[in-house]
Amino acid sequence: MDRVLIVSMVVVLTLAVLAGCNRGSSSNDLKTDVVIIGSGGAGLAAAIEAKDAGKEVIIVEMMNMVGGNTLRATGGLNAAGTSVQKDQGIEDSADSHYEDTMKGGYNINNPALVEILASQAADSVEWLIGLGADLSNVGRMAGSSQDRTHRPTGGAPVGPHVVQVLKENAEERGIEILLETKATDIITKDGKATGIKVEQKDGTKFNITADAVIIATGGFGASEEMFAGFDTKLAGFGTTNHAGATGSGIVMGQAIGADVVDMDQIQTHPTVVPSNGHMITEAVRGNGAILVNAKGERFVNELATRDVVSAAILEQEGQTAYLVLDNSIRESLSAIDGYIRMGITLEGTTIEELASNVGMDSDTLVNTITAYNGFVDGVDADFERADMPRKLIEGSYYAIEIGPAVHHTMGGLVINAEGQVIDTEGNVISGLFAAGEVTGGIHGGNRLGGNAMTDLIVFGRIAGKSAAK
Numbered sequence: 001m002d003r004v005l006i007v008s009m010v011v012v013l014t015l016a017v018l019a020g021c022n023r024g025s026s027s028n029d030l031k032t033d034v035v036i037i038g039s040g041g042a043g044l045a046a047a048i049e050a051k052d053a054g055k056e057v058i059i060v061e062m063m064n065m066v067g068g069n070t071l072r073a074t075g076g077l078n079a080a081g082t083s084v085q086k087d088q089g090i091e092d093s094a095d096s097h098y099e100d101t102m103k104g105g106y107n108i109n110n111p112a113l114v115e116i117l118a119s120q121a122a123d124s125v126e127w128l129i130g131l132g133a134d135l136s137n138v139g140r141m142a143g144s145s146q147d148r149t150h151r152p153t154g155g156a157p158v159g160p161h162v163v164q165v166l167k168e169n170a171e172e173r174g175i176e177i178l179l180e181t182k183a184t185d186i187i188t189k190d191g192k193a194t195g196i197k198v199e200q201k202d203g204t205k206f207n208i209t210a211d212a213v214i215i216a217t218g219g220f221g222a223s224e225e226m227f228a229g230f231d232t233k234l235a236g237f238g239t240t241n242h243a244g245a246t247g248s249g250i251v252m253g254q255a256i257g258a259d260v261v262d263m264d265q266i267q268t269h270p271t272v273v274p275s276n277g278h279m280i281t282e283a284v285r286g287n288g289a290i291l292v293n294a295k296g297e298r299f300v301n302e303l304a305t306r307d308v309v310s311a312a313i314l315e316q317e318g319q320t321a322y323l324v325l326d327n328s329i330r331e332s333l334s335a336i337d338g339y340i341r342m343g344i345t346l347e348g349t350t351i352e353e354l355a356s357n358v359g360m361d362s363d364t365l366v367n368t369i370t371a372y373n374g375f376v377d378g379v380d381a382d383f384e385r386a387d388m389p390r391k392l393i394e395g396s397y398y399a400i401e402i403g404p405a406v407h408h409t410m411g412g413l414v415i416n417a418e419g420q421v422i423d424t425e426g427n428v429i430s431g432l433f434a435a436g437e438v439t440g441g442i443h444g445g446n447r448l449g450g451n452a453m454t455d456l457i458v459f460g461r462i463a464g465k466s467a468a469k
Contacts, residue, residue: 028206032058032176034467035196035210037183037249040068041159041456042436042463043216044166048131049464050214051173058208059175060198062182063244066167068218069437070456072242073159074281074335075141076149077128077457078450079121084129084138084150092146094118101451104143104305105410105444108262113442116417117451117458124457125150133165140286140387141449142303149450155283155333158453186213186252186432193256193431212431212467215421216460219409219437220247221266227406230264238405240269240279249438253413257423258432261440262411267447269407270309273344273400274320280339280402282306282449287332288390289325290372294318296355296365298372301383307446310404320403322358324369328394339400346399354397408447412440419463435463 033055036043044066047057059066079085080092098118102109125135135150135158151158170177180201187195187207195209220226221241228235239245250260271280285291285302291309293299293316300312313321330336339345348354351369355362373391375381380388413434414422421432436456443451 028204029209030058030206031209032056033210034058034212034214034464035060035208036214036216037196038068038216038218038436038438039066039177040216040218040436041070041162041166041453042460043214044163044170045457045460046214046216046435046464046467047175048166048169048173049461050468051175053465053468055468057175058210059170059177060181060183060196060208061177061179062248063242064180066177066179067160067163069221069242069245070159070163070453072240072279073453074157074279075283075286076139076151076158076450077125077135077162077453078141078144078148078448079125079150079454080118080146080148081122082125082150084125084136085148088138090138090147092148094121096145097121097148100144101448102444104446104448106446107444109444110441112417113415116462117442117454120458121454124454124461127461128162128165128457131165131169133162139283141282142285142309143305143448144450149283149286151283155287155335157281157335162453183248183252186256188256191430193429212433214463214467215249215253215413215432215434215438216436216463217249217438218245219412220250221245221406221409223247227266227409230411231266234266234268234406237268238272238274238277240272240277240405240407245437249434250412253421253432253434256429256432258421258429259414259424260412261414262444263440265410265443265445266406267306267408267410268310268404270306270313270404271323271402272405272407274403276344277405278342278344279405279407280323280400281335283333284323284325284329284336286387288329288388288392289323290369290392291321292324292365292368293321294360296360296368298368298382301380301385303385303387305446306407306449313402313404320401323400323402324354324365324392324397326392326394326397328390329392330398336398340398344400348397349395351397354399358399408443408452409437410440410443410445410447412438414441415439415459418466419459420466433463433467435459
């Protein structure tokens, strides 16, 4: 009898110890040091930094796979003064990156956050390389004054590669990732964030108690109700965003008093395939492609900011245009092979044949490309395009029909330099941090291509380190 009692007590004590390690008040509740909502680039970067600081981390992800919108990032990651640039003889500076970002955002960006973005970008590239990332190819995106957009060898899409590297590093560190687990509320006590409420796909609900909460849920580009509510002109627009970009993190933050900024600053990406919503990376234009309308005429500086190019396309017949490129551009950017495999390109061995296949006047397209080729060695007399890396003279020739779609939401939660979320009274919400597209103030009125990846990694790392403290 005494032996049974002793064994029973040992079992009870053992279960109690185990429960104290990771369980809360109910059988389903969990406890950790840092809980992160969202497993895109920002969430994964934050998790790795927090774990490396010695903290236990749990990530919750509402979708059935990690990555979020970061999986759709193709162009690259902007950074100035990297070892990769130096190896390639590219002279650049954080000051130049800062100036380009402020100018691109029409100077309504938060200067302090932009300074952090630009000054810490190079270190984030080196950090990613140290984790195993390939960022050896450097190109240029619209709005940048130098070649500073880092991507994998051959110009392959950057997002899927970085997500895979971060995911592998998170798994190696034993970071727990709960898929199909949606955060519904942020728990607070005495004004401090102390955890989150979650619901899983099967309906199971539980709480995760934590010393720090990081919101990394992305923007609201997949919620027409939200983006059209802030800009009625966008009603009916398609989107390049994944289904999880619903603005849930912003809503949860506001529910406990968080402030927001720039919510009406919503960016459309100019080169999205109308038939299926697939985004064509800006690197295609950066590597030399031109834009023509249905008549075969250029109508805009292809490397103007995204809002300018989008507006110019909407003024054309049918509110679409065509990206035109040659084989030399195809060989410079491996992402183009993917577009060809998808069947979204039209092709011709000559410019005349391409024009015929597209259905535009061949003489007009020939004259347009001839004029552009003449500008490459000098000045673009028509649209003042500054960077013209190559002539379009190598067959075959390709065209992709494109139009604008909602791409990036610049507005979101207000944060400070430490990644802490700020309330509507200007005070820090203790224990609450945010990073990535869920935040506002960094990109101002327009985000430069390549700066989203920079934002995710720089401020994801900051949030992770700050939360760990």
